[in-house]
Amino acid sequence: MTSKIAVVGSGPSGMYAADALLQQGLEVDVFDKLPVPFGLVRYGVAPDHVSIRSVRDTLDQVWDKPGIRFFGNVEVGRDISIEELRSGYEAVILTYGASSDRRLGIEGEDLAGSVAATDFVAWYTGYPDYSGPDFDAQLPKVSSVAVIGVGNVAVDVVRVLSKSEDELAQTDMPRHVLDTLRDAPIRRVVLVGRRGPVQASFTTKELKELGELAEASVEVRGPDLDLDEWSEGQLADNKVASRNVGVLREWIERPARQDAERSIDMRFFSRPVGIDGSDCVERLKLERTRLTSEGRLEGTGEFEDLDVDLVVRSVGYRGEPMPDVPFDSGNNVIPNVDGRVLDGDTALTGVYVAGWIKRGPTGIIGTNKKCAVGTVASVLADREAGLLTPADGSAVVGSLADRGIVPVDVAGWRAIDAKEKEHGAAQGRPRETVSSTAELLAISATAHAT
Ligand SMILES: Cc1cc2nc3c(=O)[nH]c(=O)nc-3n(C[C@H](O)[C@H](O)[C@H](O)COP(=O)(O)OP(=O)(O)OC[C@H]3O[C@@H](n4cnc5c(N)ncnc54)[C@H](O)[C@@H]3O)c2cc1C
Structure with a gap:
């Protein structure tokens, strides 16, 4: 044995x-x-x-x-x-x-149009039998999106929503996802962080990519980069944060692009306090925040409503x-x-x-x-x-x-792999992900057909 x-x-x-x-x-x-x-x-x-x-x-x-x-x-x-x-x-x-996703614990979080990044990512990567919010039906009605969170997953979501058809053409996303993203009338994507740019957990390479998109311009608010005492202190020991702050400061100086179809609006020191709308998301309510000299987050009592059709919560996996x-x-x-x-x-x-x-x-x-x-x-x-x-x-x-x-055994997986490459090649792409479990199993079974 x-x-x-x-x-x-x-x-x-x-x-x-x-x-x-x-x-x-x-x-x-x-x-x-x-x-x-x-x-x-x-x-x-x-x-x-x-x-x-x-x-x-x-x-x-x-x-x-x-x-x-x-x-x-x-x-x-x-x-x-x-x-x-x-x-x-x-x-x-x-x-x-x-x-699984983490929740924000704010009012309105369960309104239609308030979604978890885990679901959005599952949809665009073609997770088998994806059963979350129907983005194929929702995105054609979305012009303004708020993405809550300042990690690399939030940046992925912002980038995927902001890229042009050409920029996504060589991906392995299912065809319906590419078509939906191409046709979505998205004009503005707002990245919302509770704390400042020094506390953000995205990495510099991912951040920089947002500034290099074909059809999107990035906007950063000058006051968000006026660092408080605590954040200045943290910068000294944190190379990634220091590079991120450098990139964001460069963007403030850059002249706004007139040809951009979409804007990516980066908002730090903004705490979501509620999501509002009659049947679906219409507004994200934010409170301006600041850090105390000990690095504690506190609200300033200044509130603002952001008109958005979709809120993507990207505050961690669980x-x-x-x-x-x-x-x-x-x-x-x-x-x-x-x-x-x-x-x-x-x-x-x-x-x-x-x-x-x-x-x-x-x-x-x-x-x-x-x-x-x-x-x-x-x-x-x-x-x-x-x-x-x-x-x-x-x-x-x-x-x-x-x-x-x-x-599904290794031979079954190999059959799926070959079929996805074949589907992709027919469209001039390296691969197209098959997203139906029944289809995946049917392709796998061909490996053992006599
Ligand atoms: C949106 C997103 C983007 C990312 N991008 C990057 C990146 O660009 N670069 C990078 O370095 N890292 C990235 N990561 C991180 C990277 O994906 C993780 O570090 C890594 O996948 C974790 O590996 P894991 O094997 O622990 O878990 P997973 O990759 O989640 O694998 C777990 C597996 O277990 C299976 N499973 C679950 N439950 C069961 C069950 N009950 N029975 C049998 N099987 C089960 C699942 O189907 C899955 O295949 C990203 C993560 C996310 C969420």
Whole structure:
């Protein structure tokens, strides 16, 4: 019997963990609830960031190695339980990510037209059977958008909403998404941050891109760059913030572009306090803020209404618990020490965690590699210490078959990959994402047709 390790999730952390295990000569079964692998590299990273998305090619090479199998379209916690995985495998590594949204907790947040960035990103990346707000119906009526948040995801959303048809032409977005974005009458996109530019978490490369768009001009308010004592103090130790402030100051000096079809309006020190409208979003209510000399945020009592048709809330991703797995609901992560899942003070034998659900939604894709390798080191040490019981996964494979579940395997994924490239080539693009689960499964099945 060849003992195997189960990895739950085929995002970067799952693929890096699998690769590290394979390098030790171990065998791995990777489960994903979606019919396709790579998690947020496929359904998060902005489609116009072609070079970052090409990380997929590196992750894809892991499937070519001996000893790995893919079980796509199998949701752990629904189709198979953690207990079944624990008894069916020598160890289980949970890498299922953190893909829910955080809320603002303000009045009007549930009005039609107030949406989470998680939904908007899922729509434009072609998440299988996307079932969130109907952007194909909404965007044709939207001329003004507020994006709340000052991280890289907020900047992605602003950029995707502001790019021209030509600038999006080479992406792998589904055709209907490209058509909807092309026809949307968007004239103004406002980026709203509660604190100042020094406290923003976007990176300089992403910020600069906003100033280089074909049809959009960026506007920054001069007073937002008159830094208070606290922010000046922070700049000294923060190179990214210092570069960001430099870029924003350059933009203030730049003459306004007369030819721009759209404006990107950057508003710092503006706290959303309510969203207003009769049936759908009509206004975002903001309060001007400032920082105290200790860096505390306080309202100034000056309010302003921003007329907008769409509010996109981009204030962070959040992990969710998995049935029968301990969860730290304060930090929305699985409690662990060096990747060993903790139940109270004791490690749960044979259960490990890596990636966003271990650390929270921070860091770049590469951060997950170090994180996954660290977790695999704990698995190896526990094996060495004789703490794990060998098992080859056959009981789990048998249970899936008994339940009528036909997982997407590597050959199925390869068929999907080839078909998406073929759809793209027909339109002069590298790929077009297939966004229907039924279609993905039908294409996968062709890999096994006799
Ligand atoms: C909008 C957005 C843009 C980003 N852009 C960049 C960027 O430009 N550059 C960069 O370096 N980083 C970027 N990131 C961060 C990067 O995507 C993450 O660091 C990385 O994807 C986290 O990896 P992960 O494997 O922990 O989680 P994920 O990538 O989320 O993978 C988790 C996987 O688990 C699966 N899963 C979930 N639940 C289950 C279940 N019950 N059973 C089975 N499978 C399950 C999911 O389907 C998914 O495939 C971005 C993130 C977001 C949200």
